[in-house]
Amino acid sequence: MKKPMFIFAVETSCDDTSVCIMEDNKKILSHITHSQKEHVKFGGIVPELASRSHLSILQKISKKALFEAKLKFGDIDYFCATCGPGLIGSLLVGSIFCKSLSIKGNKPFYPINHLEGHVLSTSFNNNITYPHLVILLTGGHTQIYLMQKLGMYEMLGETLDDAMGEAFDKVGKLIGLRFPGGPKIEKEALLGRDDRFKIPHPLLKEKTLNFSFSGIKNYVNQLVKMNYPVDDIFVKDLSACFQKKMFDIIEHKILYCLEILQQRKIKILQISIVGGVAANQFIKKNLAKSLDKKNIDLLTPLKNMTGDNAAMIAWACSKKIFNSKPNIFFNANPRLELK
Ligand code: KG4
Numbered sequence: 001m002k003k004p005m006f007i008f009a010v011e012t013s014c015d016d017t018s019v020c021i022m023e024d025n026k027k028i029l030s031h032i033t034h035s036q037k038e039h040v041k042f043g044g045i046v047p048e049l050a051s052r053s054h055l056s057i058l059q060k061i062s063k064k065a066l067f068e069a070k071l072k073f074g075d076i077d078y079f080c081a082t083c084g085p086g087l088i089g090s091l092l093v094g095s096i097f098c099k100s101l102s103i104k105g106n107k108p109f110y111p112i113n114h115l116e117g118h119v120l121s122t123s124f125n126n127n128i129t130y131p132h133l134v135i136l137l138t139g140g141h142t143q144i145y146l147m148q149k150l151g152m153y154e155m156l157g158e159t160l161d162d163a164m165g166e167a168f169d170k171v172g173k174l175i176g177l178r179f180p181g182g183p184k185i186e187k188e189a190l191l192g193r194d195d196r197f198k199i200p201h202p203l204l205k206e207k208t209l210n211f212s213f214s215g216i217k218n219y220v221n222q223l224v225k226m227n228y229p230v231d232d233i234f235v236k237d238l239s240a241c242f243q244k245k246m247f248d249i250i251e252h253k254i255l256y257c258l259e260i261l262q263q264r265k266i267k268i269l270q271i272s273i274v275g276g277v278a279a280n281q282f283i284k285k286n287l288a289k290s291l292d293k294k295n296i297d298l299l300t301p302l303k304n305m306t307g308d309n310a311a312m313i314a315w316a317c318s319k320k321i322f323n324s325k326p327n328i329f330f331n332a333n334p335r336l337e338l339k
């Protein structure tokens with residue numbers, strides 16, 4: 001019988017410290033993610049704090065992961081870590097930690113692009129058909145990728161300013177919700193009216209696949225000033241209107257993208273939404289309904305693979321083992337792109 005292969009993955013691109021041990025046949029033996037809470041009181045991520053925190057947490061959760069997986073360090077066959085994009089200090093801590101383990105164990109190290117981890121996350125729990133469209137919605141990125149096959153990425157559009165997750169966070173902060181704003185806005189929106197405020201739709205009339213969110217942030221800023229101090233109903237209604245607008249923007253962009261792809265004679269049968277914002281039930285439910293009318297399936301990652309997590313890094317590594325070489329000399333790159 002073939003001996004199973006074990007992958008040890010580390011993700012520390014921002015403020016989540018995560019390790020995963022995966023068996024090559026997609027079995028997650030252990031997956032531990034620690035979300036750093038020390039940033040909450042600052043209303044955003046403090047890079048220096050994040051690096052220090054990764055340093056102290058990584059060792060503890062790595063030991064715990066081996067224990068949970070019932071493995072010894074020497075059983076690990078492949079090591080991999082996120083090497084970009086992200087905060088440089090955080091990336092250095094995770095990647096150097098994992099590279100050191102690979103040297104000690106004399107096993108290969110694979111550098112993984114964080115964006116590729118997100119983009120491939122839906123292929124863990126779904127059978128992907130190509131050409132495939134991926135909408136990446138995180139706190140740092142908002143991009144549309146066309147994948148003609150595994151590992152081939154064509155970026156069709158991206159944000160010109162803030163990312164969608166960042167817009168959730170900034171609007172959340174303006175209306176007094178704790179960081180990160182995304183999940184809090186979703187919760188407040190449940191009891192709000194989504195037709196009270198006329199939130200602008202940036203680039204609505206432009207023939208572009210790019211996004212922009214800074215105008216919305218300015219609009220909300222003005223609105224808050226005019227209604228200061230805002231009450232509970234205001235927070236709920238604004239959350240509902242903002243969340244609805246985020247859905248409208250994604251839907252509008254996807255429909256335009258499908259039009260463009262049709263002109264290129266590319267037929268899409270599946271669309272993935274990935275990244276932290278893909279956890280949003282309102283967006284998922286309404287997008288699935290809208291795409292269903294076009295006979296397109298909406299794919300989303302498993303819940304523990306939406307935010308930053310090492311399982312998606314292990315999974316991306318499991319795809320690389322067969323078609324690329326390990327590279328321990330790959331330097332962490334805060335601006336790494338996906339090409
Ligand atoms: O993918 P992710 O965990 O980290 C990055 O790579 O940036 O995404 C984090 C972002 C944050 O901006 C957070 O507010 C947003 O995802 N987010 C959500 C929800 N859960 C997380 N946005 C909207 N609705 C949610 N339920």
Ligand code: ZN
Binds near residue numbers: 114118138139276
């Ligand atoms: Zn991410």
